[in-house]
Amino acid sequence: MRLKRMSTFKKTLLTVIIVTPMLAVTMWPNGSxxxxxxxxxxxxxxxxxxVLSLIQKNYVESVDVTEVLQGAIKGMLTSLDPHSSYxxxxxxxxxxxxxxxxxxxxxxxxxIRDSALTVVSPIEDTPGDRAGLKAGDKIVKIEGELTKxxxxxxxxxxxxxxxxTTVNISVYRDGWTDLEDYAIVRDVIPLxxxxxxxxxxxxxxxxxxxxxxxxxxxxxxxxxxxxxxxRISGLILDLRNNPGGLLSQxxxxxxxxxxxGVIVSTKGRIEDQNTTYEARSSWTKYEFPIVxxxxxxxxxxxxxxxxxxxxxxxxxxxxxxxxxxxxxxxxIPMSNGAGLxxxxxxxxxxxxxxxxxxxxxxxxxxxxxxxxEKDEDKKSPSFLREIDLRHHxxxxxxxxxxxxxxxxxxxxxxxxxxxxxxxEEAREIEExxxxxxxxxxxxxxxxxxxxxxxxxxxxAEAE
Numbered sequence: 208m209r210l211k212r213m214s215t216f217k218k219t220l221l222t223v224i225i226v227t228p229m230l231a232v233t234m235w236p237n238g239s240x241x242x243x244x245x246x247x248x249x250x251x252x253x254x255x256x257x258v259l260s261l262i263q264k265n266y267v268e269s270v271d272v273t274e275v276l277q278g279a280i281k282g283m284l285t286s287l288d289p290h291s292s293y294x295x296x297x298x299x300x301x302x303x304x305x306x307x308x309x310x311x312x313x314x315x316x317x318x319i320r321d322s323a324l325t326v327v328s329p330i331e332d333t334p335g336d337r338a339g340l341k342a343g344d345k346i347v348k349i350e351g352e353l354t355k356x357x358x359x360x361x362x363x364x365x366x367x368x369x370x371x372t373t374v375n376i377s378v379y380r381d382g383w384t385d386l387e388d389y390a391i392v393r394d395v396i397p398l399x400x401x402x403x404x405x406x407x408x409x410x411x412x413x414x415x416x417x418x419x420x421x422x423x424x425x426x427x428x429x430x431x432x433x434x435x436x437x438r439i440s441g442l443i444l445d446l447r448n449n450p451g452g453l454l455s456q457x458x459x460x461x462x463x464x465x466x467x468g469v470i471v472s473t474k475g476r477i478e479d480q481n482t483t484y485e486a487r488s489s490w491t492k493y494e495f496p497i498v499x500x501x502x503x504x505x506x507x508x509x510x511x512x513x514x515x516x517x518x519x520x521x522x523x524x525x526x527x528x529x530x531x532x533x534x535x536x537x538x539i540p541m542s543n544g545a546g547l548x549x550x551x552x553x554x555x556x557x558x559x560x561x562x563x564x565x566x567x568x569x570x571x572x573x574x575x576x577x578x579x580e581k582d583e584d585k586k587s588p589s590f591l592r593e594i595d596l597r598h599h600x601x602x603x604x605x606x607x608x609x610x611x612x613x614x615x616x617x618x619x620x621x622x623x624x625x626x627x628x629x630x631e632e633a634r635e636i637e638e639x640x641x642x643x644x645x646x647x648x649x650x651x652x653x654x655x656x657x658x659x660x661x662x663x664x665x666x667a668e669a670e
Contacts (some may be wrong), residue, residue, distance in 0.1 A: 211256055211290035213535065214318055215448045222570060225347075231492060234356075240336060242600070242613065244554050252253045253348065255279070256527075259272070259275065259276075260604040261472060262275065263487070265464070271309055277295065280293045280423070281293050281358060284547075284548075285547070287319075287549075287550065287622050288534070288546070288550050288606050288630050289318060289319035289359070290318075290359070290498070290534060290536050290550055291548055291549050291550050292358055292360055292489070292538065293545065293546075293547060293548075294360055294545055294546040294547070294548060295545055296543065296544035297543050298364065298545075298546070298623070299359045299362075299544065299545055299546035301364065301367070302538070302548075307394055310367065310396055310511070311366070311367060311368065311369065311370050311394065311396070312363075312366055312367045312393055312396060312450065312563065313333065313334045313335040313338075313366055313374060313391045313394075314330040314333020314334055314335045314394075314396045315327075315329045315330065315333070315335040315340055315362035316329070316330065316335075316450030316451070316504070316506065317346070317363070317530070319359060322355070323345045323347075323354075323355075324345065324346040324347075324354040324357060324359075324362050325343065325344070325345055325346070326340055326341065326342055326343065326346065327342060327450050327506050327530055327614055328342045328353075328447075328448035328449070328450050328505075328506070328530075329341070329342075329448065329504075330396060330416055330417060330448075331414070331416040331448065332416075333394065333396055334391045334392055334393060335391060335392050335436070336666075337590065339389075339590060340378065340389070341380065342448060342502070342503050342504035343380070343381065343503065343629060344378045344379070344380050345378065346362070346377070346378055346379070346466065347377045347378065347379050347386055347402060348374050348376065348378050348386070349365045349374065349375075349376050350365060350374065350375055350376075350379035355608075363626070364614045367393070368392055368393050370393055370395055371391070371392065371393065371394075371457070372389075372392070372643040373390050373391065373392050373395050373590065374393060374491060375388065375390050375391075376388070376389050376391065397426075399416075400414070400415055400416050400417050400418065400421075400422045400425065400452070401413065401414070401415055401416075401422060401425040401426050401428075401429055402414045403432070403433060404632070404636065405428040405433065405436065406443070406550065406573070406636055406640070406646075406650055407650065408437070408636075409437065409438060409439060409440035409441070410439075410440055410441050410442075410443070410650060410653055410654070411430075411433045411439050411441070411442045411443070411447065412442075412443045412646075413429050413430075413433075413442065413443070413444055413445065414432060414445040415427065415444070415445070415446055415460070415509070416449060416451055416457040417449055417451065417452040417508075418449075418451060418452025418453045418454075418457050418508040418509075419453065419456065420453060420456070422452065422453070422456040422460065422622065423456050423459035423460050423463075425574075426463065427463065429623060430463070430493070434540070438553075438659050439493075439495045440495060440497075440653070441495050441496045441497070441498070441643075441653030441654070441656065441657060442493075442495055442497045442653075443497075443498050443646065443649045443650065443653065444497060444499045444500070444502060444516075444522070445500045445513075445646075446499060446501050446505050446512060446513060447500050447501060447502040447504060447505060447526060448502065448504035448505065449505050449506070449509035450498040450504065450506050450507065450509075450510040451507030451509060451532065451605070452507075452508045453508065454471075454508060454511070454596050456508065457471075457507075457511045457512050458470050458471060458484045458511070459510055461486070461511070461512050461515040462486045462487060462489070462494055462551050463489070463491075463518060464497065464519075464521050465486040465494065465516070465518060465519050465521060466487070466488050466489070467486050467487075467490075467514060468485065468486055468519060468557060468590025469482045469483055469484070469485055469534040469556065469635045470486050470488075470511070470516070470559040471484050471515060471551065471554055471555065471556065471557070472484065472555045473535050473552040473554055473555070474552055474553055474555060475535070475552030475553070477551075477553045478549075480537075480550075480552040481550050481552075495571070496522075496653055496656040496660075496664065497522035497523070497624075498522060498523050498524075498525050498649040498652055499512070499513050499515060499517070499523070499524045499529070499652055500525055500526050500645055500646065500649055501513050501524045501525075501526040501529050501567060501569060502526045502527045502529070502575065502645075503527055503528065503529065503530055504530065505526075505529040505530060505566075505567075506529065506530035506531075507530075507532045507533075509529070510529045510530070510531075510532065510533065510554075510562050510566060510567050511554060511562070513529065513559070513567045514556035514559055514560065514562060514567050515556060517556070517559075517570065518556050518557040518558040521559060523570045523571060523652060524567060524568075524569045524570045524571075525569055525570065525571045525573055525645065525648060525649050525652065526569050526572075526575075526626060526645055527569065527573070527574060527575070528566050528567070528568055528569065529562075529566035529567045530566055531562060531564045531565050531566035532534055532562070533553055533554040533555075533561055533563035533564070533565075533566075534550050534552070534553055534554070534563050535549040535550065535551055535553065535554065536549060536550050536551065537550075540542075558631075567664050568616025571581075572642065572649070573645050575644065575645060576644045578641060578642050578644070582650055584640060591623055611617065626658050656662075
């Protein structure tokens with residue numbers, strides 16, 4: 208992969224998009240402000256010093272100057288945007304742990320939206336997901352404490368804890384009249400980020416729950432395993448409720464299907480934040496059609512993948528508009544062991560679109576619809592068919608069918624177990640398709656694209 212730097216500034220960078228809270232982060236040793244006005248700065252600092260002095264002398268109780276100053280720094284950063292913040296040394300250590308994809312909590316992606324602590328998406332198969340939390344839920348209380356004035360890191364810290372312990376949260380959801388209380392048992396958030404299956408002969412499904420350090424390699428393995436089972440006629444790449452992860456992994460996943468050109472770029476106020484990530488040609492060519500599923504819980508890294516494939520006309524994006532997290536945060540280590548997280552750039556898709564506060568608009572809008580409950584007792588209308596007629600002619604394959612059934616009786620226990628497993632997987636896929644109208648639509652579109660591609664050459668020959 209070719210990384211084009213737009214400056215000669217030399218430094219070591221670690222660029223990531225963090226899970227809980229989701230952030231595009233660059234580890235950066237230092238920074239400068241070329242537009243700072245010394246006179247205004249010194250005047251403001253003088254006022255600040257006077258206020259601090261008055262607090263020390265006149266406040267009703269003695270104050271801890273360190274805590275007061277840290278509070279002032281927090282306030283200064285939170286006034287900028289929801290993602291800039293000051294991290295105490297222990298919070299900074301938590302962040303470093305988080306970038307490695309190993310942490311204990313309830314497994315939800317959160318942000319500040321309209322001054323409220325909001326769930327971007329629950330991470331699949333985590334305590335938060337199993338408890339029923341959904342994208343858009345407002346977390347009003349954590350352990351009985353209102354979240355209105357909490358920073359993201361404070362909220363994250365309160366919901367983190369040892370495996371097996373319980374955290375109590377109060378949630379409001381659109382349409383509810385009262386808060387709903389959840390008691391969620393913390394657990395280790397699973398590292399497995401890629402799952403795959405065959406939905407129908409030739410049609411593959413790969414789900415990426417978040418972008419971890421091994422996501423791109425696991426994604427390649429999944430494609431190879433699926434390819435080994437036969438020709439791939441189409442792929443559904445499911446990025447719904449994917450809160451983000453490592454930027455490098457989102458670029459590598461996009462690069463699997465893009466041979467050349469820009470995948471994503473970043474632009475900031477200073478030249479050193481301007482970076483362009485380009486695709487590289489690979490030996491393996493995947494030419495099958497792709498549908499990317501997204502929703503309002505798709506953020507950061509998942510938006511980068513969806514935007515890149517969409518702009519390069521390599522995939523149809525289906526679902527609902529994504530979250531719109533398109534800013535980059537630079538992590539600056541402080542001398543006291545703390546960390547300063549500062550928004551320094553925005554992400555842009557290959558065509559130059561900014562993801563920030565807008566997200567990716569799907570090519571085909573498909574809202575999520577809750578399926579009706581199955582009525583097992585309801586019988587389908589009965590129609591007269593050929594087989595119901597007296598003296599109907601046999602199909603001719605009945606003898607072959609009887610022989611096959613006899614052969615099945617002689618199968619070994621291993622083959623029976625394999626068949627039972629296949630039948631169970633088929634039932635699970637059927638149920639998944641019944642429950643998920645967006646997935647059904649994606650599969651239908653892939654089949655339609657293949658029918659069209661098969662029909663088009665025939666039509667050309669006829670002309």
